[in-house]
Amino acid sequence: MHHSPSITWVGLIPGLNELPVHVANAILIALIIVIMVLLGTRKIRNGNLEDLIIPEAKFSLQNLLETMVEAILKLISDTLGSDVARDFLFIIGASIFFILFSNLSGLIPGFTPPTDNLNTTAACALTVFFLTHYFGWKEHGVKYLKQFVGPFLWLSPLMIPIEIIGHLARPMSLSLRLFGNIMGDHLVAAIFFMLCPILVPVPIAFLGLFVAIVQTFVFTLLSLAYFEGAISHNH
Secondary structure: OOOOOOOOOHHHOOOHHHOOHHHHHHHHHHHHHHHHHHHHOHHHHOOOHHHHHOOOOOOOHHHHHHHHHHHHHHHHHHHHOOOOHHHOHHHHHHHHHHHHHHHHHOOOOOOOOHHHOHHHHHHHHHHHHHHHHHHHHHHHHHHHHHHHHOOOHHHHHHHHHHHHHHHHHHHHHHHHHHHHHHHHHHHHHHHHHHHOOOOOHHHHHHHHHHHHHHHHHHHHHHHHHHHHHHHOOOO
16 A cells, blocks of 8 residues: 655645645656756757866766766667667666656655656556567567567467567566565655664665665666567577
């Protein structure tokens, strides 16, 4: 059962306080990410060539965002190939930023992580599901349907139901795994905080940080595996 704190930041924002908590928090997280990106890229958008080539000497939001984007591009390149890495940056990058920030928001009092609600995780998983088949069809055309038939035509009555069930299980697996782990971590943290509000929250916060990063990484790797299977030319 979903547990929401009695006082939340979104409850204080007109408009958002009229929406379901997970929807309001998801919108707030998305707005925070957009503001961070606008602030971090403001020098680049000014068109100064020196700002595009020479990194800032000290730590800045721009350096942080550039490092994260470079790491995401490398991860995609290592999995799918450098020639298509930028084509998948929008979905993989958006998923990483949204899921990571959503997971981490549960560590901040007054925030309820959107990812501890099945509606949010299902939306993320279904986005990956539909884009998987979009990119597969875009890469192979009608030949993409051959994977559902199997290696031999006479096996198709057996293979088609198996393949359909396997593909439909993917968004279910993605959404339930992310939802279950984040909800469980949030619930455990709330219980321990009520039992011992002074010392226990510190190690629980580190555990929550670990879970937030790992679950983002797992969702990303599984998404990349599905995309790789869809666009691969290996049989």
